[in-house]
Amino acid sequence: MTDKKLLITGANGFVGSHLAEMALDNGFEVYAAVRKTSDLTNLEGLNIQLVYPDYRNVNSVTALLDQYGITHIAHVAGLTKAKSAEDYTNANATVTVTLARASLAAKRPVEKFVFVSSMAVMGPTTSGKSLSEEAAPQPVTLYGKSKWQAEQYLQQYPELPLITLRPTAVYGPRDKDMQIIINMVRKGWELYLGRAAQQLSFIYVKDLCRAVLLALDSQVTRQTFILSDGENYNRYDFAQQVKKDLNRRTLRLHIPVSIVSGALGILEKIMPSRTSILNKDKLKELIGSWACSIQKAKTELGYQPQYPLEKGVGETIAWNQARNWSK
Template sequence: MSSRILITGATGFIGGFIVEEALRRGMEVWVAVRKSSSRRFLTDTRINFIELNLGSSADIERSLAGLSFDYVVHAAGVTKCVDSADFYRVNTLGTINLVKALLHLGGNIRRFVYISSLSSYGPVHEDEPLREIKPSDPQCPDTAYGRSKMESERCLNTILGDDGKGNTFPYVILCPTGVYGPRERDYFMMAKSIRSHVDFAVGYRPQHLTFVYVLDVVQAVFLALERGRNGGRYFLSDGNVYSSRTFSDLLHRELGVGLLLRIKAPICFLRVVTFVGEHVGRLTGKASALNNDKFHIMKQRNWRCDISDTINDLGYVPHYDLGRGVPLTVSWYKEHGWL
């Protein structure tokens, strides 16, 4: 009998690829959706859909009554919001409600994988550009998004670590750095800008960036399901550190746009742009990609992270550095009419 897996956030960027890998492995796949969710990339007839309201643990229990799962991957969440309080409501409370419902329903879940973010650590070593962020470092996020992820992790680490019957809840936390790949929309904005012959950079201090291709995140998810240490937290990157221009240079090469106007602006200019973007978002009711959270993320100079635990515990081997991942991403954008 095949293993049964529940995947939240499957209509999003990373979640859709997790679904595809679970199907490839012959698992019985259940996908949590909302009525308004797009199913554009979830067309396989083997997928079982179930509507879940993560805003209520009682509603989740009613929806999942009679079902049991071997594995749960919680990838649902928001990365930008009009109202910053929604980060806590969706990312933190949504996680708490799901886990409470699963604990109350019982069952024998072998592993619960929560996809968090390196943003839950914030600028830990901002003034130490060559020092890596480690899972043991204190978390000090400076964005509403990062705080919501940190609080979700802490709930898993403390309040929800035991089902009240002496059984430890078998969770694993994954913290990827900047995730890119086909279907991703934030880095796609950079590709669109470069296609228009403009590359915009912020800040004059060197920036140490890390990235991870979406399929390496998927690899880590299934390694965590199989080998993850209960209560473990694992960082995800491709193992390399890049300069602020590496990603844009690769996009420029793959797009073949010729002459490129490179604009480098001071951090204070970014502060103005994101301030305006934040208020325009509130007026229109549509979250802007250039908001207050984005300001703190883009101004951070050190995104180095230590993935040694991920390699040693999970057997994780990144297969896609930027030199391989960016061409695949741009090719997908072109083939699907995004560029």
């Protein structure tokens, strides 16, 4: 048994399941916070304890922390697709406050609380400029605003041993959003919104998880860090790497933003309950630039990314092909 007991929220998800694996390898006893209805496929075979927090009740979460003697929390869970601002707020901000209050109320206050926020908090920058922690957050989507609201809530608890991480676009095995691009390229297509120049950034899931573990063990507290693989790419680089790894040729199409926006507007009127990674709200992020600097994370956390796009995409595709996941 170890005295490092880590609660991971959203542990069955894309990032959470990778973190659970890596945390076990790094000496943590892992408690996977999931729902009774959660798909646990990603956690199969892992030596973890499943727990079921009631995020509506601070006392209930506090009791759970006391019951298992939780020493560290990695708050990874988050809602990326929702029907309303209220849904985003409830899932991404209210739950975060509950965890923070429970962490402070526990008989053994947690040693470190790592909140995985998002670079969506920053809002996109203009081409040629790079985002850093010093820039004022200007989220443009409901998702980004809810994450920023959560960050602001956490600032109301100065005694919380908090580190906030703002990763850029995360990809890797088990991811479904970036997999859409991989499958499209595999079928011979590249689709882009408009023709404006874009700079983009990415982070492979294992690099993100490594940063979370660094944050959990760090003496640093009350700091915020932007995370990427350290490189900034043009809008075609991700697909180009996929094409290279799959040995595919594609037809590249640029669709006017106005046409996509209009079509999404009609679709949302016809199907108001639809949730998707592509909607009019998300469009505000997809047409922006997301170049960033990770110098602060390198200097203060000792973060050194190990997966440039070439390595990360290759590993993702190999994982997918081994499981016939691309078909």
